[in-house]
Amino acid sequence: MKMTGVEKMFRLGRWSEDKARPLLVSFKDLGHKETILSNLVKLRAPIEKFRGVGISPDIHPKEREEIKRMVELNRRISQLNLMKWKIIDS
Secondary structure, eight states: OOGGGEEEEEEOSOOBTTBOOOEEEEESSHHHHHHHHHTHHHHHTTOGGGTTOOOOOOOOHHHHHHHHHHHHHHHHHHHHTSOOOOOOOO
């Protein structure tokens, strides 16, 4: 992927000599984000220096609350065995 897909990129938190800081990257479109997330296995597997790298989507607190609500609803429905469904992150 070329850097042309990156909208902005900056470090989070304070600098510390003994600790790595997270890097927040914003992409110009959703396609770039999906490409990165779908290819994580290729990043981690063959190269030793990337084994400690973690990549996760940054979710707005409202989205996070909605996901929690849906997961709890799914858990309750599964307990009742009325209906089975799976939440897929977009």
